[in-house]
Amino acid sequence: xxxxxxxxxxxxxxxxxxxxxxxxxxxxxxxxxxxxxxxxxxxxxxxxxxxxxxxxxxxxxxxxxxxxxxxxxxxxxxxxxxxxxxxxxxxxxxxxxxxxxxxxxxxxxxxxxxxxxxxxxxxxxxxxxxxxxxxxxxxxxxxxxxxxxxxxxxxxxxxxxxxxxxxxxxxxxxxxxxxxxxxxxxxxxxxxxxxxxxxxxxxxxxxxxxxxxxxxxxxxxxxxxxxxxxxxxxxxxxxxxxxxxxxxxxxxxxxxxxxxxxxxxxxxxxxxxxxxxxxxxxxxxxxxxxxxxxxxxxxxxxxxxxxxxxxxxxxxxxxxxxxxx
Numbered sequence: 009x010x011x012x013x014x015x016x017x018x019x020x021x022x023x024x025x026x027x028x029x030x031x032x033x034x035x036x037x038x039x040x041x042x043x044x045x046x047x048x049x050x051x052x053x054x055x056x057x058x059x060x061x062x063x064x065x066x067x068x069x070x071x072x073x074x075x076x077x078x079x080x081x082x083x084x085x086x087x088x089x090x091x092x093x094x095x096x097x098x099x100x101x102x103x104x105x106x107x108x109x110x111x112x113x114x115x116x117x118x119x120x121x122x123x124x125x126x127x128x129x130x131x132x133x134x135x136x137x138x139x140x141x142x143x144x145x146x147x148x149x150x151x152x153x154x155x156x157x158x159x160x161x162x163x164x165x166x167x168x169x170x171x172x173x174x175x176x177x178x179x180x181x182x183x184x185x186x187x188x189x190x191x192x193x194x195x196x197x198x199x200x201x202x203x204x205x206x207x208x209x210x211x212x213x214x215x216x217x218x219x220x221x222x223x224x225x226x227x228x229x230x231x232x233x234x235x236x237x238x239x240x241x242x243x244x245x246x247x248x249x250x251x252x253x254x255x256x257x258x259x260x261x262x263x264x265x266x267x268x269x270x271x272x273x274x275x276x277x278x279x280x281x282x283x284x285x286x287x288x289x290x291x292x293x294x295x296x297x298x299x300x301x302x303x304x305x306x307x308x309x310x311x312x313x314x315x316x317x318x319x320x321x322x323x324x325x326x327x328x329x330x331x332x333x
Contacts, residue, residue, distance in 0.1 A: 010333075012045040013279070013295075015288040017318075019327040027288030029264070030200055031279035031296065031333075036212030038180060038205035041275065044333060047201040051280045052187060054195055054261030058083045058143050059227045059269075060178050060206060061193075064170035065146045066223035070153035079230035080237040081142025083259065087240025088117025088137035095237070096136050099145045103152060110135040111161045112144045112191040119240055140191035142237075147193070161193045168194050177220075178206035190262065200278045203267060207276025210257075211269045228269055231257040244290040244313055248297060251309040256302035258293050260286065266293040270302050287313075291331045299333060 017025035030045030040047055062082040065071040071079070078099055086092040100106055117123050117137040126133060135141060147160050147167050154166035162168065163186065172194070176183055179202030189195040198206075213224035231238055235249035238259065245258050252258075257269040264281030266289040277296050281288040294313040297303040303310050318327040 010042075010044045012282075013292055014332040015281075015285075015291045016330045016332065017327065018330065019318075024327070027264075027281050027283055027285045029279055029281040029288060029292055031277060031292060032200045032204040033275055033277045033296070033300065034201065034204040034208040036208050036215070036274040038208065040201060040204075043201075047204075048199050049280060050184060050197050050199055051265065052185075052189075052195045052197050052261075052263070053203050053265050053267065053278070054189060054263060055085045055140070056259050056261035056265045056267040056278070057175065057195065057203070058085070058140075058259065059210060059224075059231065059257075060175050061143065061171045062146055062227055063174040063178070063220070063223050064167070065150045066226060067174070067219050068150060068153050068170070070150050071146070074149075076226075076230040076233050077237055078142075078145075079227055080234035082146035083227060083231055084142045084238045085139045085260065086142060086237065087119040087243065088122050088133070088139065089119035089240055090122060092119075092142065092237060092240070093117075093122070093136045096141045096145050099142075100148070103149055105148055107135050109148060109158065110138070110141060110144050111159065112138040112140045112193075114138055138191060140189075140193070143193070144191065161191075163194045172196055175206075178209060179203055180205060200280060203278035204276050207267045207269050207278060208274065209276070211271045211276050212274040214271060215274070228257050228271060231259070231269075244294075247309040248294055248303065248313075251304075251307045252297060252302045256297055258297070260289060260293070264289040266290070268293060268296060268300075268302075270297075270300055272302075273300060275300060287329070291329060292333070295331045295333050 015027040156166040183196040185197040239245040263284035294310040
């Protein structure tokens with residue numbers, strides 16, 4: 009095990025800021041291949057766990073006929089652009105529900121054109137704009153099969169009991185903690201090693217049989233086929249998946265969490281930045297994709313995250329970021 013991974017921020021020739029992180033790479037058997045820092049660190053994966061939360065949707069048979077774009081949305085932290093919101097509205101309509109049935113809350117879309125359109129129309133965002141509305145549409149779709157009433161985000165609801173069971177089975181651990189996520193759904197904690205092993209099980213699903221493997225393989229394929237639905241145009245995850253060209257799926261979560269799935273190599277990784285900085289988790293995710301051969305060294309999408317030149321408002325170079333594994 010190596011020391012902690014680092015993302016350094018330099019201003020001129022002075023090291024101004026350091027983000028330290030823990031990271032783990034596992035293979036399909038759940039064994040640790042490489043690690044930096046503490047593989048046993050317990051943390052909430054936040055939105056990085058969405059593909060695990062989506063497993064019951066397929067394993068129950070409820071989502072058997074869903075197209076890949078809806079499966080990608082079930083795993084998404086989207087920007088609230090029209091390509092996201094129109095699909096979520098259509099999905100809810102197809103299951104006889106509406107925005108009012110969501111329990112994710114509302115926030116302004118991250119997509120600038122969508123936010124500008126709301127402003128011009130003197131409108132407020134609704135729950136469809138929430139970055140988790142696709143995941144919640146998936147929860148509602150599953151709830152039609154499992155029942156349990158309209159409050160599908162409650163920890164005791166059949167949907168969340170199924171999500172927890174899938175999480176603990178995928179990580180191979182009994183979750184020691186759960187908390188309420190930003191979208192009001194439960195989020196379950198696990199070790200980094202456990203989450204990396206779960207990602208590796210998604211990566212190696214194509215070589216296995218059974219309902220779990222089929223669900224994992226479908227979700228990974230959907231994520232890679234629709235990178236712009238998983239995050240949004242101009243977002244780091246979409247750029248990295250396009251750079252990988254079908255060799256990887258990546259998913260960021262709040263507070264500096266990131267995971268990666270590499271089907272060609274049967275590997276998965278999980279990382280957690282100690283101070284929760286997204287710029288550091290994105291840089292390290294890019295660095296791991298390069299290190300593991302999913303993205304070519306020097307690819308602009310990776311370099312823009314791993315080693316960008318920092319500029320001020322006049323465009324003057326003021327420093328740089330360096331990523332250390």
